[in-house]
Amino acid sequence: MRVTEKGQVTIPKPVRRSLGIEPGSEVEFVLRDGEALLRRVEPETDEREKEVAAFMNHMRSFIGVMDLGGLSTDEFMSLLRD
Structure with missing residues (x-):
């Protein structure tokens, strides 16, 4: 997977499907021991x-x-x- 000049990458479809990531979804990266973990952020509603x-x-x-x-x-x- 190649990173663009803007630092963007495309999340592969199987990963998006597995995490339930759709257009407009919020995601975050968590750094852990030199690795980055991608996860979907659940919308917070009180x-x-x-x-x-x-x-x-x-x-x-x-x-x-x-x-x-x-x-x-x-x-x-x-x-x-x-």
Whole structure:
């Protein structure tokens, strides 16, 4: 494998597949005893972010299915504002 002038190398497809590396994935190199270990970095999401994502997914499931009981959009929005 050859290194480009910019210090870049191509990660072989079997290695990408094995590590689950896709376009946009984060990777890191760890130096250990004169060798470099490549590993995929798991995206860090805190508990709050997971809760927000779950809530947003739940809310998306209601798009276009809300029954306003005969109220117009303006009437419904007025109820929300009061």
